[in-house]
Amino acid sequence: MSEKPRKRDAIGTQERILAAAQAEFARKGYDGARVDAIIVRAKVSKNLLYHHFRSKEELYVKVLERTYETMRRRQEALPLAGLEPVEAMQKLCEATFQTFIEEPEVIIMMNTENLHRGRHVAKSPIIRQLYSRLSTTMETILSEGEKRGVFRSGVDPVELYISISALGYFYLSNRFTLSMIFDRDLKAPDNLERRRAHIVDMTLAYLTAGAPLGQVIPPAPSAEPPERPAARSRRKA
Amino acid sequence: MSEKPRKRDAIGTQERILAAAQAEFARKGYDGARVDAIIVRAKVSKNLLYHHFRSKEELYVKVLERTYETMRRRQEALPLAGLEPVEAMQKLCEATFQTFIEEPEVIIMMNTENLHRGRHVAKSPIIRQLYSRLSTTMETILSEGEKRGVFRSGVDPVELYISISALGYFYLSNRFTLSMIFDRDLKAPDNLERRRAHIVDMTLAYLTAGAPLGQVIPPAPSAEPPERPAARSRRKA
Amino acid sequence: MSEKPRKRDAIGTQERILAAAQAEFARKGYDGARVDAIIVRAKVSKNLLYHHFRSKEELYVKVLERTYETMRRRQEALPLAGLEPVEAMQKLCEATFQTFIEEPEVIIMMNTENLHRGRHVAKSPIIRQLYSRLSTTMETILSEGEKRGVFRSGVDPVELYISISALGYFYLSNRFTLSMIFDRDLKAPDNLERRRAHIVDMTLAYLTAGAPLGQVIPPAPSAEPPERPAARSRRKA
Amino acid sequence: MSEKPRKRDAIGTQERILAAAQAEFARKGYDGARVDAIIVRAKVSKNLLYHHFRSKEELYVKVLERTYETMRRRQEALPLAGLEPVEAMQKLCEATFQTFIEEPEVIIMMNTENLHRGRHVAKSPIIRQLYSRLSTTMETILSEGEKRGVFRSGVDPVELYISISALGYFYLSNRFTLSMIFDRDLKAPDNLERRRAHIVDMTLAYLTAGAPLGQVIPPAPSAEPPERPAARSRRKA
DNA sequence: GATGAATGAGGTTTCATTCAT
DNA sequence: TATGAATGAAACCTCATTCAT
Structure with missing residues (x-):
């Protein structure tokens, strides 16, 4: 939680994205959630999010699971x-x-x-x-x-x-x-x-x-x- | 309810809009709801909807009430x-x-x-x-x-x-x-x-x-x- | 061609978009064509293009026809x-x-x-x-x-x-x-x-x-x- | 053609990339072709492709030749x-x-x-x-x-x-x-x-x-x- | 009053390419 | 050398809302 993001740490990055996504989805629901808000929170670029998760929906499903x-x-x-x-x-x-x-x-x-x-x-x-x-x-x-x-x-x-x-x-x-x-x-x-x-x-x-x-x-x-x-x-x- | 929409029938129109909005909001939530879907369902023009209700949010509040x-x-x-x-x-x-x-x-x-x-x-x-x-x-x-x-x-x-x-x-x-x-x-x-x-x-x-x-x-x-x-x-x- | 675009002229707008699209598709093919290039050429906003034509592909089909x-x-x-x-x-x-x-x-x-x-x-x-x-x-x-x-x-x-x-x-x-x-x-x-x-x-x-x-x-x-x-x-x- | 790809076999690798690129370009044209599709087909890493060919365009030229x-x-x-x-x-x-x-x-x-x-x-x-x-x-x-x-x-x-x-x-x-x-x-x-x-x-x-x-x-x-x-x-x- | 054309802002997604490991 | 994580730029598209006719 307080660890600073390491470079090229796929798992860590994915975790950060998931945590950010969870926070966003849990605040706004699926339709209200913004991918942009997630990437800001996770401190990743938009493309990186899509590199690890194919779409907003897939990300949502992962958070749901x-x-x-x-x-x-x-x-x-x-x-x-x-x-x-x-x-x-x-x-x-x-x-x-x-x-x-x-x-x-x-x-x-x-x-x-x-x-x-x-x-x-x-x-x-x-x-x-x-x-x-x-x-x-x-x-x-x-x-x-x-x-x-x-x-x-x-x-x-x-x-x-x-x-x-x-x-x-x-x-x-x-x-x-x-x-x-x-x-x-x-x-x-x-x-x-x-x-x-x-x-x-x-x-x-x-x-x-x-x-x-x-x-x-x-x-x-x-x-x-x-x-x-x-x-x-x-x-x- | 079974009356056909008359022109100049503001109440009927408003009712139709509200009913359509209720159906849409109740299916999709606020963020998932689409103003376009509401006007189609209500069979009114976009302008008319905005004439009676100032915004999607106001319409939503009316439905909520x-x-x-x-x-x-x-x-x-x-x-x-x-x-x-x-x-x-x-x-x-x-x-x-x-x-x-x-x-x-x-x-x-x-x-x-x-x-x-x-x-x-x-x-x-x-x-x-x-x-x-x-x-x-x-x-x-x-x-x-x-x-x-x-x-x-x-x-x-x-x-x-x-x-x-x-x-x-x-x-x-x-x-x-x-x-x-x-x-x-x-x-x-x-x-x-x-x-x-x-x-x-x-x-x-x-x-x-x-x-x-x-x-x-x-x-x-x-x-x-x-x-x-x-x-x-x-x-x- | 030399007429200046009139406002609220749906047909004219569609014509302008189609002409621009034809020029762009005919220069770059489908994949190379850019919707942005079309809207600049047609002098319309992006959303207006999508108002009249549902997608790049539909626009392409119209040009093809x-x-x-x-x-x-x-x-x-x-x-x-x-x-x-x-x-x-x-x-x-x-x-x-x-x-x-x-x-x-x-x-x-x-x-x-x-x-x-x-x-x-x-x-x-x-x-x-x-x-x-x-x-x-x-x-x-x-x-x-x-x-x-x-x-x-x-x-x-x-x-x-x-x-x-x-x-x-x-x-x-x-x-x-x-x-x-x-x-x-x-x-x-x-x-x-x-x-x-x-x-x-x-x-x-x-x-x-x-x-x-x-x-x-x-x-x-x-x-x-x-x-x-x-x-x-x-x-x- | 039927040889399995060996490590350090630059020629074989290049050949495989070229063959994959040819297949992809010949299916989709230049703009429709995807570098990702090429590397998947060639079974090489992205870096390797860019190691042998400076860019998509250079690769395309090689295929053309x-x-x-x-x-x-x-x-x-x-x-x-x-x-x-x-x-x-x-x-x-x-x-x-x-x-x-x-x-x-x-x-x-x-x-x-x-x-x-x-x-x-x-x-x-x-x-x-x-x-x-x-x-x-x-x-x-x-x-x-x-x-x-x-x-x-x-x-x-x-x-x-x-x-x-x-x-x-x-x-x-x-x-x-x-x-x-x-x-x-x-x-x-x-x-x-x-x-x-x-x-x-x-x-x-x-x-x-x-x-x-x-x-x-x-x-x-x-x-x-x-x-x-x-x-x-x-x-x- | 009614229509639907027009818009600005912003949404999600894609792509060629680079670079740490 | 090989992998795939990371990136910037830009792609296509959507939405609530306004406004000429």
């Missing part, structure tokens, strides 16, 4: 093994939200891709892999919770995953209009904290409602949300 | 008065989801506006009004539920509203990438039905968890989701 | 009716050569089109028409000559037409390299004159060889080659 | 000595046509060079040589024919050479547009055969017309046109 790769990496890095189902689910919710907070390009890249009706993901084989590992994780937690009687049965893991993502993603992706409507700065640390708790709350309430062992007391938030300064609970028991 | 107006209208049309809190909340969830299904431009307009960091909503006074009425509705239902002991207390209506929206909005807005990842056609009628129920389920589970009267049995879906054929329950007690 | 149209017009303008076969054939040869001299863009446009393997002519319906009229003319002359016993029989009109064209076209199209090789300025008036006579000579020698009435004495060149100062005969009887 | 050299070689290889004038002339016509058929790059290289108004030939001393030998051949045949009374006198050898070339060159160089216009595949073997005979026919008709011994019976085509199956006469006496 990187975005999915980022998400996959974070999901795989989640240490859930050995946790109780409730705690594991809580950590999963928090980590999902945290990813959207810390990798804001994810949201715009996905919005952009969906604006284009998934045209590019459809072609990229890399992306399908994303869910394979996640799916296993999710199913393990759910079946363990069910076995122990703390989760209801019959939960559709896909619906649940979509919901967990939705609760954090939408909050962040639409924060500008929502902030206007509700006159509340959704990015303020306190509000992020509250949202994090709310997401966990809704998810666990859903999973434990009607479970054999009945409603669990929602746990306190995990002591340290990943990679962020300590958060304080505002939750009542 | 229309979008919010649509949402406001639908919210006001919701007949919730006199319903029990649980049923009212259920209907509110379903109606919210239904709006996103039936007015798909809402999603892209809002994504686009948030891509632009809410630059335009900020300037438009019309938009702030959206929540005023909704807020009252929501608070009425929540306090009534609390009073009757069927909802927990201390629910933040803003968080809840965001969540209810999120659960439907994200599902639809990201359906292209999600469909790829999960290999499931999220727009298929059956899947929409399941999603509708899931949203109600999560919302009510959250509200009733820890409520004095304990977990309520989630009600069957409302007999007729707005403008759609009857839906059947797939839920277990 | 014009070229064929020019040839067709000249062929139809040929007053051959009522002439003796020998004289008619002589005039046809001379007129063909004269066309290549006076419309030099014809040669480069056709060379260019053939360099591109006829990709554009293939798509243009206009061009096939070229031969229909010519074919009739040619067959009339040939059969009349045969009937009168001055031309041999069994002449293939297509081969003959190709030959008549070839004798003038190649001389002009390859005049730069030929001039080098032979150290003779092929465009000099005297040399053009000699060539014109040679073409007539070869053609008539071919047609009259073995004809019933035997070898005719080649006639003196027509008094006035179309639009050119009088030519003198250098031929021996 | 090769093209002329090819023609010169073929002309010198023609075994005309000892033949009767009529037969010699027939063989010369056929060989000329055959060269254009078998070395198709000749046509595009010359068209290209003439498109550029002979700029490069002008500088190259090699090219002037082309005609020196040809000239002798031609004059020998003509004077012998004249002496024997089978050819007319006063024939301009330059005009005649241009005509003989023209009759074959134009037929092939413009075959795409001509094929369209006449709806006849000019490259089909039968049509090539007819053309070959037609060229001989026209040439001999011209030379023998008005010769002291009168019109000769055009001879049957030479038994074996170079590298092609026997051709049959279609001519009537």
